[in-house]
Amino acid sequence: MTQKTTTQDPQNSSTTAPLGTSPKPKRLPRYTSYPTALEFSDLDAGLYGQWLRDLPEDAPVSLYFHIPFCEKLCWFCGCFTKITSNYDRVHRYLAILMQEIHLVGAETGRKKVSHIHFGGGSPTIIDADSFTELMDLVRQTFDILPDAEIAVEIDPRTCSEEKVAAYAESGVNRVSLGIQDFNPDVQEAINRVQPDALIAENIAWFRAAGISEINFDLIYGMPRQTLATIEETVQKTAEFRPSRIALFGYAHVPWMKKHQQMMDKHHLPAQNERQAMFDLASTKLQESGYHAIGLDHFALPGDSLLTARAEGHLKRNFQGYSADPATTMIGFGASAIGSLPGGYAQNSPDLKTYAETVEAGDIPVRRGLRVSALDVMVREVISTLMSTFAVDPYAIAAAHGVDYDFAREAQDLDRLVAVGYLARAGNEYALTEAGRPYLRAIATLFDHYFPQQHSDIITRCVHESEG
Template identity: 60%
Template sequence: MTQQNIASRHTELARPKRLPRYTSYPTALEFGALDGQIYDKWLKSLPLCKPVSLYFHIPYCEKLCWFCGCFTTISNKYEPVRNFVDILKQEIISAAQKTGPLKVSHIHFGGGSPSILEAADFESLIETLREHFNIDDVDEFAIEIDPRTVDREKIFAYARAGVNRVSLGIQDFNLKTQQAVNRIQPVELIAQTMQHFKDAGINRINFDLIYGLPYQTLETIKSTIEQTLKFAPSRIALFGYAHVPHMKKHQKLVGDHLLPSQKERQAQFDLASKLLVTNDYRSIGLDHFALPEDHLFVSYDQRLLKRNFQGYTEDKADTLIGFGPSAISSMPDGYAQNIPVIRTYMDKISAGQSPVVRGLSVSKEDKMFRDVISTLMCYFEVDPIKIAAVHKINYDFAKELSMLNKLVAIGYMEKIQSLYRITDQGKLYLRAIATIFDQYFDQSSDIIDRCIHESEG
């Protein structure tokens, strides 16, 4: 069956909203109540000699984008944001009192819109961070940018603070699509913003693009990619819009009748991918593209690529400490998530209490399966027996290998000794295949049977 035929038969088993993205394992769906004292114990056990990563969630935006699936709130006044920054500083200090001055390798500001912070508040926040953590030799300091909320002053403040990578939320350059999702940002604004970054010496630039939005066609996708190529960002994330109005009520403002079909979505992704690859970008994993000199591709090429809550990353740290409401920390012993309600989060921090409410401890087997799934998600191939040996676990993968062998039989995978590699025909089903190794997901057998049924249709 050709790739085009597979795409035309693309059913809900491969739809993004149906399957985990595996930015963690076990996934956040498995989190339960977690005592903040357990997380505090994890923090205290971190060795000073090993670098960690830090994530900061800024849960505010000036305007609501109707496609948004992130945890955020709209603030028409800046005072709540300024008050939040003061609380965030307190959380930094509280964590550092437990960990000591840990060395930091990566910093990431997400949201929401981190660029909503005024320049002075951002610099003050980083100064607090610098006083309590060792951030002198950070490999990457990234911040997500809403181009509508930045100016030259902010951008130069980022540079002074040490930011060396920015991720611009572009989504699409088509005005009709921008109007349909309430995010209007003319190409002239992007050009001006890019020039400010260049002037400030920030050259590692990501573009976030979305397909599957209202009024997108192959022609508009082609135009957006061509405009993107003119700006030549070093890295591009090409995400499919997840329409979940039952979870995100504001997405009801995006009319169902305006959305492309599943077949059209796949055609949009295929076209965008082809245009990027033919213009020197390297395809990485599910949805990322990078120029050959970009650190993400270098890590991919050296088999050092990882997957975490920010997606694909070259970050080598085993620990990620999250700050802010809803932020998730990934620790050697488990995951911990802060309470998402901003007011409650702020009250807990003010009272000297842990903001952690959810999470779970991970077992040795969880860590093994995490490596198996991460390898599969990054490289479309995996040798589970070899990974089990690295973890010193005697596990035969009988059930899992049986399902993989079924996929080999229909041409979705190939087997080379103990290595299983997803073929071009099977890549469409990467996340479905990854569920085979998810010990908390009880539908993998049914999903694989449906893959087989489709291949025979």
């Protein structure tokens, strides 16, 4: 899964307005970061360089590489990507990306790495030799730990057996296939046609190469989807037996992503239909042996996410739920976001500006946010709630040494207890079954950047989409 929190990514939030307010869309963050990228402003690259130099010597870091190219445009897409069949353009970008690795490595030194993720766009647009060359440079620059997870997002239409061999030789041990939906009519409506045989071929390549940790990304709420097509997709998913599944809600925001207008001629499921689709998919996946994790993930027994949840280490980051132990993520490539102890830093999303900055010998960071001790504490409160459906905010504040009484939050939390959306035991609040569909709305109670004065929490839960 690609980074989900960017200023260009509408899938980071729902877009319906609560009853009785203006029609302007109100966002419900997915909280893959806190504060969210909506709060980013101009950030000095010198400050980011200092953050890199100040990273703890022995603590592992994660690396994210953004590949902003696809061969074809999927009409549902909300990611930062460019459509190209010009591979010289891709190779030029990779040359710039490798220069950025040198620049960042000069600031960090040879840091230990616990997780690497290639997102996009479509990383499968990179040819086998170029991927091998890129990973060789990463290994020269950083100390990749023996048990590090190295993951690549896969477009089955542009993958090949040769590329899979390069992934395996480079240490890739997890892949995420962009499935979205198995129904041919739905695939046609979203301009992403990929027959079952193609998926089977891809999976056979990965398993033959020893890459057994396979994720499926599914989306509900898209054109032509019905309960029948959702059940069909889940059934085929269970037959392929991926180890992990992400089940995302489609966000239709054609005013932000003009290409989504290509789907306006089709019926889009209403919110009650969307909820029914999610409920059906969730039930069928669990009947097939998958365990539900947090907001939108499912995994087979033994998956690292389940282990992390059991041990209390599950968290949210830009790829969704994560078992990665690192507290620092360094982003590489146009629009990529890094998360460091000092704050968040996002590279320029403009490919020309990104390239010119790197070629001039400068780190291409343009936007970001310095975080406070309060921000870090609230981030853990929200991440814990999003990951485990329960949280003791007072204990987390005490652990962080932050003097904060949660007086404002407690009023609304206790109101949600009264109406049955939360249960309270001492200072811990836990979502009930009735409250689980409103997880993101409830999480906004702790968000110091969300406009609390504009929305009653009960109205927000009842009338706002979770999309």
